[in-house]
Amino acid sequence: MKLKLVALGFCLSTMAMAQQDDLNDRSKKYYDIVQSGTKEQKDALHKELLETAKKSKIEGELELSINYLNQLGYEESADSLRNIVVKQMPKSNVAKQHYITNVFLKQDGAAAKEKSYKELIKKWPIPEGDVIKVGYDYLISNVAHDYAKEGNTGKAIQYLDQLNERFWRGQGYAPVTRILLNKGDTTTVIPFLKVAIKDAEYYINLPKEQQDNRAGFAAVGYPGYVAQLVNIYNAQGNYEEALALIEEAITLVPDQAPQFSGAYYKGLDVAGRKLEALQQLEILYKQGTFSYKEKMKSLYSELNGVETGFDGYIARLDQDVTKGVREHIAKSAQYKPAPQFELLNLKGEVVSLASLKGKVVVLDFWATWCQPCIRSFPGMKAAQESYQADPEVEFLFINTWERDKEYKANVASFLEKNDYPFEVLFDDQKNAETGKNLAAEMGVNGIPAKFILDKEGNIRYALTGSSPNVDYIKIEMKELIDSAKKPHKG
Template sequence: MKNIVIYSVLFNFFFFSINAQNKVVEMLNNTTSTTQLTKKVDSLLFFGSESDMQSIISYYRSKRNGEKISEITKKIIEKFPTGKVAANENILAISKQENVKTMETMVEAFLVKFENSDFDFDSLYLIACDRSAKNKSTEHFLKYFNLIDNNEIKNTVVKYCATMLIEKSPDDIEALLNETLRNYRIGLNNKDDYYRYVELYSEIFETRGQWQKALDYFEESFFNMKSKTSKKIKRYSDLLMENKQYRKAFVVLDSLIRSGQGNTELKNRWATTYKKVFPENDFNMYSKEIVGEITKQSQEDIIKKVVLEKAPDFTLKDIDGKIHTLEDFKGKYLVIDLWATWCGPCKRSFPAMQEAVNKYKNDKDVKFLFVHTWENSKTPKQDAVSYLNENGFNFDLYMDTKNPQTGVNEMAKALSVNSIPAKIIIDKNGNLRYKGSGFGGGDDQLVVELSALIDYVKAN
């Protein structure tokens, strides 16, 4: 989420004109002849403004044609070497730079090259702050932060970058927070921002080991948050436990577990607080009762999501390059997980998916397919294999790479997948029984729901 917020600032600057060029994109979309499309694109590239040419990028982005996007981008930069697209490519390179010294050199070169452009340099400094914070360089972070003129961008930097430097430089970050809250009091921020800053104060006091102050500040923020994620609840329970408020911590964790949002780490804390509060009671008996309630409710809810329709045929490759179709898996109950290495929710769901795989590993009728799709690199198989190996996931990996002629990920298209992660269940007779997408963040809930689906489909 943090990177999405930060880089949306740049996206709005670089591509603000694309929305104004809807007519150009519409014109390209309405061109059915490949020959005519090529002529229109060539004409825009030769006679058009940079804004017109950006519209071509927008068109090919909608077609997921990375090769064409790269080709058009190169031509735009050749024609407008100090234009918005050229600036964008430079900024993207800076945003990916891991070495802070190299980044500093790139920033200085950017300032010289685009000195006479209408580029908003505050956006450049925002990216530089982000990279500096990720590299734990307080010196560089403060250097670029102090160059920012726009208070709203300064506040964005504090909200999303400062937390990375709190452990190393709590005093410096506290000074920035003090300045930010002064700005807030004169109306430059909204209420949600204020509670984010309060939460950062809590992190500062936690770094200093001032647990009661850390808890006081966090509670002010926590009880005013619109969305209480499992990560926030975990931190709240940690602070309560550090302050030996075990009963309160148990209530918080118990509510989370009952909602199906638990994972191994949270369940361990749940067990610890239960035993502190109820030392004479049997936790194992209590936990089985709660898990039973969750399972029963999930089973009742999940049946409503089951369908029965003929599954479309599809093709995909295993990691050895062998092509498979739906027919190859006939007689198996398929659990298909479509994912990508760039997809955060996909990867966050994997601990729960590994638990589900382990649960059914001895069931010869159930087959899990982890299908990498919608790749955004030239080495998707290598990326996928490396990610799974590095993180210890024991999955059967398959590839749904783009067709080089059409630029389409054919399995995702055949199954009408519009977003990932996507979970699909096909029964042994080739019928589609379930299709869902997204991940809410609860390991327990995903395992329980997926298990309920598999068991129900097998029985019906």
């Protein structure tokens, strides 16, 4: 009997593996169609997904259908199917995600969030064994964040101590440590930063053959953890320990050394290593951080005995900055017609690309939840203001990929709160022929994404990501716009 049960278990396991392989193959096929398929292929996929949804009782198939219906732009069909799955399979992964989105995340207050979390893990227990549990860690960190925000540090720590995944632990700590640092509570924060640093170093030091996505993820946050702890040590006057920590980090990840420059120069300066301190400030300057110019002048004078020559030194650095920006934007150069569009602005007025012929147009794709987008906005505001008197230049901020149904009200509130005088267009209209919104037609795969169009409506540059440095963005936008004003050389 035992042998039969083992054989049955093996058989079921084999079937499950085959089923997963089939789903993976289908997912790849669906992804390719969504990304680059014809309208006919997408229409056929839509019908296939609906047929699968009608017949299937397999959760993985239904979840796949929901995901790709959303990606095809059939949100109502996806929502309808999701509601059916939630009702018929109340303990499914689809039902769990529905609970997280519509119940857990909408709780007001830490106590309510905690109660919702406990109800969630009662219905969907945290799995045991070697299963990645980062989804649960995200929820745990969310509860801890709300308690920290309310000033209940003890409860926040209690939840942070429950995090499961070592590779993600530093990211789970981060929302709470930011709140505590803003309150000046470095005593509580330091142990968490030390743990985050040790976790990241553990993965960074793994042999190459053992490094996987978890190791890469852990390493991403490493410079930030080190910089935070170094800044605390510097503020406490513990300069030697700060300097030792940062130099160890640079030795471990030399390719990320420029990310440490802001904290590194302070320790070097205090240690009397003036030339090295100035060299770190040069790195920051070339990245577009010009706020240290007076400190650079002071170090330059100390090293040379006089201020004479400093202006020429800065002028040479400015040339390097401009050269670096030009090399950077040259990699994003292209030349092709931009898709025609007609989108509504905040006032409900239609703005079309055709109406902007004769102008260089900057399209900035963003969303209210996108922190890199928001960090770039002070620089984009400054860049827009520098072209305020130029009738040949138009900045348009394309709001896309929003997750909240009240996105229009949220956008208006966000702009008013931050005093951003942006012309926002809502990317919620689909092209009748392609079935795509503008972001998809432009090939946007991540935001922030910026496109510079020339006066004839051709895309001249396409960039993803952005610097948070205001002065760098101003220089970058000037180079992009001035280049787009010139005829294409072919």
